[in-house]
Amino acid sequence: MDGGVLHICLLLGLPLLGFLISGIFGKKIPGIGAGVLSSLMVLGSFCVALVFFIHGYHHEAVKINLGHWFHVDDLVVNFSFTIDHLSNIMLLIITGVGFLIHLYSIGYMKGDDSFHRFFAYLNLFIFFIIFLVTGSNFILMFIGWEGVGLCSYLLIGFWHKNAAYNKAAKKAFVMNRIGDVGLVLAIFYICRLFNTVEFDAVNIMAQAGAVSIDQITIITLLLFLAATGKSAQLPLLTWLPDAMAGPTPVSALIHAATMVTAGIYMVIRNFGMFLMAPVTMDTILWIGVATCLLGAIIGVKQNDIKKVLAYSTVSQLGLLFVALGAHAPVSSFFHLTTHAFFKALLFLGAGSVIHAMSGEQDIRKMGGLRKHIPVTYTVFLIGTLAISGIPPFSGFFSKDEILEHVFAHNPLAYGLVQFASLLTVFYMFRLFYLTFHTTYRGTEEAKHHLHESPKIITIPLIILALFSTLAGGIGLPHYLGVNHWLHHFLGEHIFMPEAKEMAEGTVFMLVGIAVGGAVLVWLLAWFLYTKKNVLPEQNESEMNFFSKLVYRKFYLDEIYDFFFKAPINFFSKAFYFIDTRIIDKIVNFTGITALSSGDAIRKIQSGNIGLYLFIMTISVIGLILLQFLLKG
Amino acid sequence: MIALQAIDIVSNPVNKYVYLSIILFSIGVMGVLIRRNAIIILMCIELMLNAANLLLVAFSAYNGQAEGQMIVFFVIVVAAAEVAVGLALLISIYRNISSTDINLLNRLKG
Numbered sequence: 171m172d173g174g175v176l177h178i179c180l181l182l183g184l185p186l187l188g189f190l191i192s193g194i195f196g197k198k199i200p201g202i203g204a205g206v207l208s209s210l211m212v213l214g215s216f217c218v219a220l221v222f223f224i225h226g227y228h229h230e231a232v233k234i235n236l237g238h239w240f241h242v243d244d245l246v247v248n249f250s251f252t253i254d255h256l257s258n259i260m261l262l263i264i265t266g267v268g269f270l271i272h273l274y275s276i277g278y279m280k281g282d283d284s285f286h287r288f289f290a291y292l293n294l295f296i297f298f299i300i301f302l303v304t305g306s307n308f309i310l311m312f313i314g315w316e317g318v319g320l321c322s323y324l325l326i327g328f329w330h331k332n333a334a335y336n337k338a339a340k341k342a343f344v345m346n347r348i349g350d351v352g353l354v355l356a357i358f359y360i361c362r363l364f365n366t367v368e369f370d371a372v373n374i375m376a377q378a379g380a381v382s383i384d385q386i387t388i389i390t391l392l393l394f395l396a397a398t399g400k401s402a403q404l405p406l407l408t409w410l411p412d413a414m415a416g417p418t419p420v421s422a423l424i425h426a427a428t429m430v431t432a433g434i435y436m437v438i439r440n441f442g443m444f445l446m447a448p449v450t451m452d453t454i455l456w457i458g459v460a461t462c463l464l465g466a467i468i469g470v471k472q473n474d475i476k477k478v479l480a481y482s483t484v485s486q487l488g489l490l491f492v493a494l495g496a497h498a499p500v501s502s503f504f505h506l507t508t509h510a511f512f513k514a515l516l517f518l519g520a521g522s523v524i525h526a527m528s529g530e531q532d533i534r535k536m537g538g539l540r541k542h543i544p545v546t547y548t549v550f551l552i553g554t555l556a557i558s559g560i561p562p563f564s565g566f567f568s569k570d571e572i573l574e575h576v577f578a579h580n581p582l583a584y585g586l587v588q589f590a591s592l593l594t595v596f597y598m599f600r601l602f603y604l605t606f607h608t609t610y611r612g613t614e615e616a617k618h619h620l621h622e623s624p625k626i627i628t629i630p631l632i633i634l635a636l637f638s639t640l641a642g643g644i645g646l647p648h649y650l651g652v653n654h655w656l657h658h659f660l661g662e663h664i665f666m667p668e669a670k671e672m673a674e675g676t677v678f679m680l681v682g683i684a685v686g687g688a689v690l691v692w693l694l695a696w697f698l699y700t701k702k703n704v705l706p707e708q709n710e711s712e713m714n715f716f717s718k719l720v721y722r723k724f725y726l727d728e729i730y731d732f733f734f735k736a737p738i739n740f741f742s743k744a745f746y747f748i749d750t751r752i753i754d755k756i757v758n759f760t761g762i763t764a765l766s767s768g769d770a771i772r773k774i775q776s777g778n779i780g781l782y783l784f785i786m787t788i789s790v791i792g793l794i795l796l797q798f799l800l801k802g
Numbered sequence: 803m804i805a806l807q808a809i810d811i812v813s814n815p816v817n818k819y820v821y822l823s824i825i826l827f828s829i830g831v832m833g834v835l836i837r838r839n840a841i842i843i844l845m846c847i848e849l850m851l852n853a854a855n856l857l858l859v860a861f862s863a864y865n866g867q868a869e870g871q872m873i874v875f876f877v878i879v880v881a882a883a884e885v886a887v888g889l890a891l892l893i894s895i896y897r898n899i900s901s902t903d904i905n906l907l908n909r910l911k912g
Contacts, residue, residue, distance in 0.1 A: 777908030783843075784835055 174234040177218050178251050181261070182300055184214040188293035196286025202276050204286035208293045209272035215300065216265035222253050223262060231255075231370075231663060233306055244365055252306035252369070255663045256503070260303040260435060263510050267427050268296050270630040274518050275419040277626035278525065288328060288417065295321035299428050303435060307367040308357045311436065315353065315400070318429045319346045325424060326416040338412040345409040349399015356392035359385075373442030373665060383446060390443055390450040394457075397433030401487045403461045408726050411480040418521030421476060426483050426517050427510040434490045434506055438499045442665035445497070455495025455579070459586050462488030464724070466593035470600070471720040473706050474531050475520045478601045482557065483513060485590060489572060492587055497667040498575035500657050504645040505568035507656075511641050512556035512565055515634040519550040522623045522631065523605060528616050533604045534706055535612040542620040545628045547606050549635040554602045556638040558595040558688050566685070567642035574680055578672055588683065595688045599695035607700050649677060819860035826853035840895070840902040844888050851881045 188211030192204040199207070226232060231254030239247045253261075272292060279288050298321060302314025327339030357367065363381050364372050376386055397403070402410035413425050424430070437444055437454070444450055465485030472478045486509050493502035524531055526543050540547045556563040559570065569591060577584040610617060622628070645656040698704045707713050713721060722728070826849055833846030855874045862870025892902060899906055 775911060777911030779904040779907055780835070780838065787831060787835060 193290035205276035208289035352395030401433030422517035458491030496579035564642035603699035
């Protein structure tokens with residue numbers, strides 16, 4: 171493919187250009203110009219991705235080399251990019267959802283003082299995430315990986331005049347760095363063992379048994395550490411809920427649809443290696459199960475509309491890792507795709523609610539919004555149905571597929587994950603009913619301003635709702651008598667484990683449990699929050715022990731503070747004391763000694779030549795006498 | 803003191819030169835220490851140098867060797883150079899403070 175170079179340049183260059191223009195000349199562009207420009211750039215990238223998709227539909231993976239970067243001994247690193255079916259679908263999600271979120275942001279961020287800066291950052295983010303998914307070796311992926319982390323930091327702290335937001339941004343940055351240590355170490359080890367950093371070469375060599383299982387286990391565990399940081403898994407998950415400090419479109423784009431899935435993408439990309447390390451696969455499975463459960467449980471008690479969605483994201487990301495651990499990369503990727511749609515939809519819908527409520531995020535002060543914002547209500551309902559796995563919405567197909575695979579792999583894990591997904595249904599409908607149904611509980615002033623969002627906000631919502639409904643079509647299950655399109659499409663492009671056959675009866679049983687359970691829980695939530703009008707506790711003193719435990723997120727932040735922050739602070743203070751009180755004192759003492767002794771001795775220097783001569787003579791005589799005395 | 807007792811004036815003719823040399827040197831030292839006029843101090847330094855020269859020549863003749871006399875020439879050369887530099891400095895000082903009193907030259911007091 172000759173035009174590949176041009177295409178990849180356009181794909182990467184357009185968002186970068188948008189970033190440079192909005193970033194440098196943004197202040198001079200009047201009105202919403204910067205937003206429109208940035209959106210067009212992302213649309214351009216989306217078109218290029220579409221061209222790749224149509225062009226490469228029946229083709230093998232394309233590797234486009236833009237030039238040699240550096241080499242060390244035999245290790246050669248090129249600026250080369252891989253467009254295969256995996257990265258292509260990622261590209262379509264990123265640029266497609268990204269474009270819709272850009273459009274939405276034009277409406278959402280209108281009137282903000284730093285409008286152009288926001289779009290500059292968004293475009294930079296799109297540039298880096300494209301870099302991440304298309305880079306054909308670990309080094310390029312690492313650039314993208316760090317770049318999206320940077321953009322995440324910048325956008326969480328976008329309203330940098332608020333100290334709490336800055337703190338959240340720093341927390342996200344630091345926690346991601348912990349994971350990145352794993353990635354860096356893994357890359358070093360890969361360089362050493364394989365003498366190459368290209369994904370395909372590394373995975374093929376690993377599959378061929380070029381290195382021992384132990385070594386692969388170490389590499390994959392380090393890579394997974396990086397993934398836990400980026401994709402907010404235990405133990406590095408606490409940054410993601412705090413990251414909701416950023417503007418809502420950022421939460422939708424970066425912290426729900428794209429960046430946080432980079433960890434999953436990286437694991438799928440290197441599935442050849444991960445398959446060789448059963449220890450790592452088990453670790454992934456159980457970390458995923460734990461995160462999935464924890465996120466779902468915490469979500470039940472949160473009262474901030476964005477926090478609920480954040481913990482839901484943590485939980486869903488856990489589910490994706492469970493699928494990976496259960497040897498089902500395609501199912502994981504399928505759910506990644508549908509999740510990108512419905513979670514972006516939910517976040518943007520929440521943004522629309524917040525917009526309508528004049529900035530209020532507490533669901534205890536909402537209620538009865540259905541009549542006032544009907545479009546948002548409808549799309550939010552669709553998002554809720556999709557994430558709850560109610561057929562025929564997209565979430566049903568993808569989640570169900572994962573559950574089947576997990577059941578075949580490990581029934582205990584299946585039980586826990588199924589429980590977590592029922593909790594998901596509960597907290598999502600709790601959120602939904604508390605926000606939109608029953609009666610209004612907020613202030614009169616906010617009620618006065620209640621209004622449906624403008625078209626530029628609702629149209630992206632409607633499009634996303636459409637996708638959230640229909641995206642299940644790319645992976646229809648076998649029992650419907652059709653081919654699983656995604657499975658065939660990705661089949662040859664990722665390292666696939668051997669599939670386990672399942673009896674049709676079992677499959678139907680699992681579907682029945684999932685759907686029946688979901689509907690029951692839905693009814694329970696409906697009964698509790700509309701019929702009985704149960705309201706969340708207004709403050710912590712009303713809660714019982716368990717509610718409080720969950721409300722405070724199992725005191726995770728406090729535990730980390732106690733075990734990591736407090737010792738670091740303690741040692742910092744101790745070292746500060748040693749530095750200022752001991753080392754500085756010693757250094758200053760030498761200086762003061764020199765000064766004061768000089769001060770004392772300088773008095774001898776009287777300037778009287780006669781005296782000098784006298785001292786000299788006396789000294790010479792003294793020396794001569796001394797010599798005589800010593801000689802005896 | 804030990805050295806002085808060992809010297810016998812009568813039995814050895816070179817002793818006279820030694821005594822003369824000691825006297826000249828002592829006068830030089832006392833001059834340097836007591837006088838405040840820089841020119842006189844320079845002259846006293848010359849006196850000390852010449853006392854040393856005298857001793858060198860005396861022992862050279864006494865031992866019948868030429869090395870001592872040779873060193874004397876070097877000393878004379880150095881003394882001449884020293885006087886030249888010293889007097890030049892003195893002229894320069896005199897131009898500045900209109901005096902050659904060394905007690906006035908105490909600007910380097912610490």
